Amino acid sequence: MPIEPGAGRAADGGDAALEVGLHTRRGFMVALASASGGLLVGMPVFARRWSDSQAHPGRGADLPAPPSTEPRRFRLDPFIEITPSDEVVLYAPCPEIGQGVRTSLSQIVAEELRADWSRVRLRQASAGDEFGPMTVGGSDSVADYWEPLRVAGAVARDRLIGAAAERWSVGRDECEAEAGVVRHEPSGRTARYGELSAHAARLPIRSPAGLTEPEGFRLIGRSVPPVDTRAITSGTAVYGMDVRRPRMRFAAIARPPRPDAGISASDVAAARGIPGVVRVLETPGRVIGGQLYGAVRGGVAVVADNTWAAMRGREALNVR
Amino acid sequence: MSQVANRRVHVNGRWHEIEAPDDMPLLWVLRDLLGLRGTKYGCGRGLCGACTVHIDGVPARACVTAIASLEPQAQITSIEGLEGDVAAALRDAWLSEAVPQCGYCQAGQIMSAAALLRRNAAPSVAELGRALNGNLCRCGTYARIRRAVLRAADRVRDAD
Numbered sequence: 001m002p003i004e005p006g007a008g009r010a011a012d013g014g015d016a017a018l019e020v021g022l023h024t025r026r027g028f029m030v031a032l033a034s035a036s037g038g039l040l041v042g043m044p045v046f047a048r049r050w051s052d053s054q055a056h057p058g059r060g061a062d063l064p065a066p067p068s069t070e071p072r073r074f075r076l077d078p079f080i081e082i083t084p085s086d087e088v089v090l091y092a093p094c095p096e097i098g099q100g101v102r103t104s105l106s107q108i109v110a111e112e113l114r115a116d117w118s119r120v121r122l123r124q125a126s127a128g129d130e131f132g133p134m135t136v137g138g139s140d141s142v143a144d145y146w147e148p149l150r151v152a153g154a155v156a157r158d159r160l161i162g163a164a165a166e167r168w169s170v171g172r173d174e175c176e177a178e179a180g181v182v183r184h185e186p187s188g189r190t191a192r193y194g195e196l197s198a199h200a201a202r203l204p205i206r207s208p209a210g211l212t213e214p215e216g217f218r219l220i221g222r223s224v225p226p227v228d229t230r231a232i233t234s235g236t237a238v239y240g241m242d243v244r245r246p247r248m249r250f251a252a253i254a255r256p257p258r259p260d261a262g263i264s265a266s267d268v269a270a271a272r273g274i275p276g277v278v279r280v281l282e283t284p285g286r287v288i289g290g291q292l293y294g295a296v297r298g299g300v301a302v303v304a305d306n307t308w309a310a311m312r313g314r315e316a317l318n319v320r
Numbered sequence: 321m322s323q324v325a326n327r328r329v330h331v332n333g334r335w336h337e338i339e340a341p342d343d344m345p346l347l348w349v350l351r352d353l354l355g356l357r358g359t360k361y362g363c364g365r366g367l368c369g370a371c372t373v374h375i376d377g378v379p380a381r382a383c384v385t386a387i388a389s390l391e392p393q394a395q396i397t398s399i400e401g402l403e404g405d406v407a408a409a410l411r412d413a414w415l416s417e418a419v420p421q422c423g424y425c426q427a428g429q430i431m432s433a434a435a436l437l438r439r440n441a442a443p444s445v446a447e448l449g450r451a452l453n454g455n456l457c458r459c460g461t462y463a464r465i466r467r468a469v470l471r472a473a474d475r476v477r478d479a480d
Binding site: 096097098099100223225226228229230232233234235236237238239241242244250275276306307308311312 | 324341343344345348351352353355356357358359360361364398399400410411414415418419420421422423424426427430459
């Protein structure tokens with residue numbers, strides 16, 4: 001589950017949902033200019049996640065509650081960013097756990113966007129309620145994001161073509177997008193996506209005329225090299241455990257082995273005596289989401305300067 | 321209680337000054353003290369191979385190698401410092417065969433495979449199996465790992 005911690009949260013404008021009406025209620029789009037001057041496309045969508053409104057009462061409060069028979073709707077915002085240097089960044093709302101979504105979701109977006117495959121990057125979106133459960137399971141990821149990502153790619157492509165047409169004062173229908181470049185066929189002029197993205201971000205959103213028919217797929221259905229393999233084999237892929245933050249410390253949590261388990265003050269002192277241990281504190285239990293998966297038992301956390309000291313401190317707690 | 325001491329360790333071609341207790345495993349020296357986080361924590365008990373590094377060219381489980389147990393001149397290589405023809409052949413083969421899924425165990429797999437190919441560039445499937453036997457992969461990429469190691473071995477032999 002390599003991740004690239006990073007942005008992925010809308011800086012502003014995220015509530016300005018514009019309905020573009022692509023044959024289902026799931027086709028909502030939001031577009032906004034990114035801080036880098038690039039193009040961002042995000043979208044609130046209906047997703048087929050099983051998570052229910054009881055489990056996430058606060059989610060999607062700005063959107064009308066769907067009928068109970070409808071899948072729950074949540075925001076994915078923003079989805080795509082095109083940087084001035086032509087990099088296409090997709091923010092993935094679901095984690096990679098070896099099922100290959102970082103590659104497959106990238107293929108889906110790149111197909112409709114007519115992106116240069118070699119310039120597509122996928123980053124893990126930061127945790128946030130607007131992304132929904134951010135879980136994977138049940139082979140849902142491609143099915144859930146299949147249409148939203150294709151629509152997002154198509155809308156972004158349409159706006160990039162629109163930007164090129166305005167720049168050249170020509171008709172949109174005379175322009176074609178391919179491999180990260182918009183070309184005006186009659187004159188042979190071309191512009192890279194990165195050159196057009198800032199302009200494209202200011203254009204109104206139009207409903208895509210249609211999505212690519214399967215016979216026209218160039219990336220989808222094709223075996224492509226997984227996007228993470230080089231990072232994995234060089235040891236540079238970042239997993240959850242590899243994330244570091246400024247002044248970060250490390251905790252090991254002892255969970256009670258049975259309902260009436262406890263620790264004594266002397267055990268806490270023993271943990272504090274381990275070199276590198278800075279704090280021992282109780283962590284309350286809580287229920288996040290539903291009882292089924294979301295119950296987190298309370299425990300005692302040993303906070304230390306490094307992982308080994310935290311582990312040694314936890315052993316010293318002698319929970320019984 | 322183990323002693324916290326100033327130490328020198330030779331990792332990926334250069335000496336590093338660290339301060340660590342005797343019993344701190346090499347894994348945490350690499351990850352937390354030296355910032356080399358390509359070496360992964362799996363089981364912490366030497367059972368899964370995710371933490372495999374080379375000590376003087378020999379594969380070792382960093383999670384159960386106490387820092388004080390290292391010879392003073394021991395040369396440690398982690399995935400970040402794995403270089404040379406064998407390493408390049410393995411990395412390319414890993415890409416060609418699309419070996420990794422989640423990838424968490426793969427640094428350890430490659431370290432074990434590199435140690436094997438450096439001493440035997442023509443391993444039989446049985447020798448390969450023995451050399452990588454302790455490197456577990458929950459995604460189940462074993463068949464692709466085997467193909468990739470054999471592919472890399474071909475390239476290493478062709479280059480000789």
